[in-house]
Amino acid sequence: MSFFNSGLFWFIQGIFVCLIVVGFKIWMEDREIPMPFWKWLLLGIWVLLFGFTIAFVGTNLGEKEPQAALLGGIVFGLIAIITAVGLWRLLLIGKNPKK
Amino acid sequence: MNRRQFLKTTGAASAALGSVGLGFFGYEAGRDPESYTGWELHEGALQTFNRKRYAKDQPHYKRVGTTSRPDARTDVIFYRRGDFMRNWKDETGIEGLPEHLQAYYKKYPDVLEQDIYQMKEVFPKMRVDYQKYRDKFILASAWSNAMGAVSPQPINQPPEESDFPRKRRFGGTTEPLKMKSPEKTSKLIKQIAHQLGSTLVGIAKLNPDWVYSYPMRGRGFEPDKPVAIPEHWQYAVVVGTPMSWDPMYANPNFGTSNDAYSRSRIVAFRVASFIKQLGYAARPHTPGTSYDLMVPPIAIDAGLGEQGRHGVMITPELGCNIRPAIITTNIPLVPDKPIDFGVQSFCKTCKICAEQCPSGAIPFGDRVEVRGYQRYKIDTEKCHTFWNQNLGNMGCRICIAVCPYTRKANWLHKAALQVSANDPTGISHSVLTGLQKRFYPGPDPQKYYSPSFGGENASFRKPPWWLRAEDFIEF
Known part of the structure; x- marks a missing residue:
């Protein structure tokens, strides 16, 4: 099993997703686009x-x-x-x- | 850079890194040897499909008429063609053959034509091709023979002698041990079979219709005398292992059945030995030709899979890449139920195996009645003749390689299996078949043939590096 098939990889992917959501939310707020x-x-x-x-x-x-x-x-x-x-x-x- | 800008930049970087990571994840999932089901471990963890959810009281094949048992001497093509070639003389013709063959060929004269064609037309041409082209496949042949080099001692005694436990040392008993319950025994036998190397295990109550009416040679039965089914053949424990995946995809020229045959044989003998040591009768029926019964319908009864259009059993975990063996026994067990995970509906629309079959042995039409049961029937004569029109390791196995169910156990194909198994409408079966045909096409079937028959010695996929003779041997 390589790193990309491991639990650690998915843990890091989870962190990435959280950062993407936060970054995207701020980006949309700056453009005053509501996100229901x-x-x-x-x-x-x-x-x-x-x-x-x-x-x-x-x-x-x-x-x-x-x-x-x-x-x-x-x-x-x-x-x-x-x-x-x-x-x-x-x-x-x-x-x-x-x- | 303020906090908001930092978070936005981090988010964008995460999106880029996450996307690249998904690409690498996919690549690893595709090449990961652990997605080749059957080679990772023997703890039973490979039998991953939730069969209980798809269990049915009756198997998918239907009883539609008066049933009869198959005659190993004529219905098993290896046996019949072997006998035919040993006994055929041009001067005496059909009259010089054993009585059962005479009767069979008089009933099926077209089969006689095909058997003569193979002997007189196919073999001479293949001898020429063998000399000309065989070098390319020398490693595949050596590997196949090596896999078949280890085999348990064949059973050549009748069931009443060979199936029962022998006396142990120091006056040990051979009386059956008192098992606590059939449920517990079934669980135990399945776990032991996994521990002994079986990828899949199932249990069936033995249907007498699957036992040969006349026996194979070398199984301890009197030749040309009807087989009386022993009373102690009450249950069938079905075990099975897959063929090595990469060579299997490189059929017909680089794959072999010997690897899985050998593994399943050894597992079956070990399971039989285990049962006997509990004091019960057990008899292994193993590939290639050491059977007293037909294996696939029993494996279907045991809930391991369903019959596909190509006549081969399709399992959820291995597709049709499985070589099963059976242990008949009288140890009290609880039979598993047959399963229906959508194969019948899928095979109705798919037909890839029929399109890719070079000999045209696989039907495009619907199921027909065979010995009282409704099932797909392949033209075994055409199929077996092609076995001898390619330079592979005795066989073809293209239908196994091209079947959409015979895929690696990674996220992509597992997801497709779940979609297919849970779709009562059949829409996904058409969609998946379309994707399979366009995304994973095979060569023109004619190219699978040896050059004397207009082919190019093609294989469905390229062989693994360790079977490419030209990379290792100076010719």
């Missing part, structure tokens, strides 16, 4: 999709399945980009127009 629960929920779902895409590519490279890694990267990556654009427009709902 549904926005956090949608964001969380998108992060899962994004994480799935990265892990999918890595796993298939590790399995020596380059075609699956490439196709999966393109298909799921495109889905992640398109949904990111849509998500950003949703996140902007309620933004203070003066800013």
Whole structure:
């Protein structure tokens, strides 16, 4: 078992997630964009999709399945980009127009 | 930099590092040898699927007519073709064959044609190809033979002699020990089987329909006399281990059945020995040809898996990469229930094995009646003929390698299994099949053949580094 399959890795990932949430919250506050629960929920779902895409590519490279890694990267990556654009427009709902 | 800016920067850095970390996690999950189920430990922790949740009172195959028992002399193709080749003479034709073969070939003349084709057309061409191309596969062959080099002494006595415990030293008893309960005994036997090296273990009440009506040679039964099923064959303990994963994906040329055969054989003999030492009867039935019964339906009865379109049992943990063996016994046990984790629905839409089968032996159609039971029926003659049209280690195993269930036990494939097992609509089965076909394609099936039959000695995936002969041997 390597570091990236260990409990320590997921512990560190957990810390990263906490830092991301705090940093993102402050970033949105600075832009006066409100973040009700549904926005956090949608964001969380998108992060899962994004994480799935990265892990999918890595796993298939590790399995020596380059075609699956490439196709999966393109298909799921495109889905992640398109949904990111849509998500950003949703996140902007309620933004203070003066800013 | 103020506190807010620091936290924002840290958050952005965490997002970048976390994403990179996920990529590395995925890479490690994909290459991790521990995701090759079967090689990590023998504590029973590998049988991870929650079978109770998917348990059914009846197996997925249905009894649809009058049942009959298979005749090992004709229904087991290795046995029949071996007999045929030993006895066939052009001058006497079918009349020179043993009576049971005469009767069989008169009933199935197309099978006779295929058996003659293999002997007269396939073998001469393969002898030529063997001389020309065999060097490339010399390490795979050596490894396969090495795996098969250790084997328990075959059982060649009838059940009433071989199955019962022998007297112990110093006047020890051979009377059966009084077990506290069948439940506890079942738990014990399963744990012992895991400890002795079995990846999966299940228990079934023995259905007599799975016992051969006429025996295999070398099992202690009188040849050409019907098998009377011994009373002490009440339960079947099913054990099984997988073939080594990387060579298995490089079938038909680099894989072998010998590795799992050997491991399962040894486990079965050890489990039988354990049961006998408790004073009960036990008889191992082991691969490749030391059976008195058909193994796959018993393994299905024992809840280890379901039959796939390719005729092979599919298990949740190993897909179809399992070589089972059986111990028949009279020690009181509690049978497991058969399971239904969606394989029948999946196989209806998937058909990848049928598309990838070079010989066309796997049906695209639905299940049919075989000896009174509804099941998928492969064309064993075509299948076995292809065994001798590639340069691999006696066999093919492509259907096992290409099956979407035969995947490593990492997060990705475990998640796909859970989705598939819990989808009553079958929508996910179509989606997963589509992804499998596009993301993990195999070569043109014709390329699997040896060059004399228009092929290129192709394999489903590249062999592992340790089986690439050209990297180690000067030719």
